[in-house]
Amino acid sequence: MQRYFLEEAYQPSEKFELSAEAFHHIVHVMRMKPKDRVYLAFSDQQVIIAEITEITEEKVYLTEIEKEEMEKELPSMITIASGYPKGDKLEWIVQKGTELGAHAFIGFPAKTSVVKWDAKKRKKRQERLTKIAQEAAEQSHRQIAPRVELLDTEKELFTQLSDYDVILVAYEESAKQGELANLAKVFNSVTAGSRILAIFGPEGGLMAEEINQFVDAGAIICGLGPRILRTETAPLYLLSAASYHWELNK
């Protein structure tokens, strides 16, 4: 069943309406008719199953059938910050990371990042990634569609660090330094609703200087097992581990 994300919070109502893009998708892409049903996901993470009652020139009207009871979001909100990688790896991180429950994504130019985008290209790319996140959120039955933000400078990332309760930096050398226990420690200690930022380097990794700056700002270095993971694989490991820890191994 198709899932549509609404920008407003849920308010009990006799009648819900969809217009613009969702209208177009229901009427012209899915060719739905009255009596067909969809999920409506509101901005406060409430989700209802709704039935189409009427389709007009510009609007689809629906009535609530029942609430979707199951919790689909990770209990803590994990934002993935990726140093700009090459090629289409960011697309992959956003698509797979959304399936695996990421709350939001941030791209930033790390010191070893090769790609350079001007403001115009960055805006276009951000729109494309936002669309990928939305589609993956629909497909994986999320209650929210993750936000994607592409930063112009690494400094902007530092100014945002205070928005989070916990900051993790994945560091591939840390396996050698016995920091393999930190991830589990963090997963065990955070409370529901915590905001976690997990920072990952691009292909060339994060430089010692960057790691030190993040640690000075309060970040915890964590290893992700004894094998070396690629830049696009490491965030998927962290999100899977979080889901397993909080949702399956309770």
Place this chain on the structure above:
Amino acid sequence: MQRYFLEEAYQPSEKFELSAEAFHHIVHVMRMKPKDRVYLAFSDQQVIIAEITEITEEKVYLTEIEKEEMEKELPSMITIASGYPKGDKLEWIVQKGTELGAHAFIGFPAKTSVVKWDAKKRKKRQERLTKIAQEAAEQSHRQIAPRVELLDTEKELFTQLSDYDVILVAYEESAKQGELANLAKVFNSVTAGSRILAIFGPEGGLMAEEINQFVDAGAIICGLGPRILRTETAPLYLLSAASYHWELNK
């Protein structure tokens, strides 16, 4: 440092030699010289750091410097069996799954698989996937390169089931049936060296009939969290969860 997989078991020796493909890679691709160092990974999972002592017309000779001490393999061997998916998804599963520690990969034609390969095409594809596994094993510092086997019929998979200690079937509907605890139960109960087979459907999923056949053969149905994962994401979740459970959250 480059990593080469050898087909023989480790035997202490004054002198090791590489020829054929490894020779070509060292001499013509990496353009290494005497005194350069590489990892040699033997078939019994022992890994040494070796230094080149001499390069002749057809052989590279090396001497052992030290053993690689760290354990890089998951304590239990997880084989990923994927119902043939579309496009290049199997390449992705093999590359990322190797990074994440899979012991081996099996492809099989599930009832909803769309792709059809004749014996010749299957052989070619298997060779390509084996190469991808080998490269990913080198890059992620594995002690073994996973084996890849592409089956002609689903029946062949059933005849192999007795080779494993535990058989898991990932089933997306199981989240609704309260089977979310099974994965952790299995990870908690298996002993080191166990052979685990984890079976995943293609895009269209496994049919109820297939699931029942696997369960009749002893398989345990397990959910992978409340979100719906794509066919190429689910194996990565399972491997990440295994690594987290056994290697990080001890």
